[in-house]
Amino acid sequence: MNSREDETLAQAAVAALTRQLELTPKPGLPDPRDLRARITRQDHRALRWSAKALLPGLAAMAACARRNGAPTPELRAELGAIGRSTEHSLTLAGGGHRGATWVLGLLVAAAALEPGARGRELVATAKEIAAHPDRRAPRRPSRGSSVSAKYGAAGARGEARAGFPHVRRALDVLAAARTAGTPEEDARLDALLTVMSTLQDTELLYTAGPHGLRRVQTAARGVLDEGGTATTAGRRALAAFDAELQQRGWSPRGSGSLLAGALFADAVRVGVGRGAQ
Known part of the structure; x- marks a missing residue:
């Protein structure tokens, strides 16, 4: 793998994040309907712009993985340092995408290690x-780690250490939906709802507590139980959930x-060139 391929992986990851941002309607998440950020407090246009700031960092993570050649503690420490630098660049570009930086960074590094x-x-x-632990990580606790400790949630680190079970579930939903002839946007929305239905989201735990988390999980399952977003009943349930x-x-x-991580893994599965289109 060479530097051009590292850049291609980074571009595919940013394309996956952009596809996630463009998907609509996404309950509680920024999408093209909310251009003025009235509801989500995250401007959709600004998020699309700041996503581009991920490119240098993700390409550096791919190059770092390729240079190390194995999933070693040294690689983990270097990826952490690059990730923190990338988060700083994101802040200068308008913010957002901290969770996506973690998910996509690990997956891009994995793709570079195992082409x-x-x-x-x-x-x-x-x-x-x-x-591997990040030996160079700051000792101060993050909001996510504090919430994880308080409620016993896996959090972003636990999700990764478990092999991204929700990315795997989203991939399964995408594959099954396509086999069934479901439109691509509905397949992606159903994959998102599948993740929401079981994920112990630390952001939700912080803002809404355990009751709010359970309410979101239940409502997401309700849409899927109605047949998913490709059905009339499912769309009605999605609209109520969104409201x-x-x-x-x-x-x-x-x-x-x-979901952005799943879309990247899916792009790699079908070939980066096609997935980045």
Whole structure:
């Protein structure tokens, strides 16, 4: 793999994040309907712009993985340092995407380590990287780690160390939906709702508490139980779910980041060139 391929992986990851941002309607998450950020408090246009600031960092992560050649503690430490630098660049570009930086960074590094890895193989390699502690990480606790400790939620680190189970579930939903002839946008929305239905989202736990998290999980399952977003009943349930999250101001951001990871893993599975289109 050469530097051009590192850049291609980074571009595919940003394309996956952009596809997640463009998907609509996403309950509680920024999408093209909310250009003025009245509900989510995150401007959709600004998020699309700041996503481009991920490119240098993600390409550097791919190059770092390729240079190390194995999921070692040294690689984990270097990826952490690059990730923190990338988050600083994101802040200067308008902010957002912190969760996506973690998810996509690990998956891009995994793809660089194992160029032939596809789908579940890719997340398995990411799991090996995440298994090592970040020896250079700041000692101060983050909001996510504090919430994880308080409620016993896996959090972003736990999700990665478990091999991204919600990315795997989203990939399964995408594959099954396409086999059934479901339109691509509905397949992606159903994948997002599948993640929401079981994810212990630390952002939701922080803003809404355990009751709010359970309410979001139940409502997401309700849409799927109605047949998914491709059905009339499912669309009605999705609209009600969306309206409720808008009213309450709850945002399941962790689910959005994991969907972006699934879309990247899916792009790698079908070939980066096609997936980045």
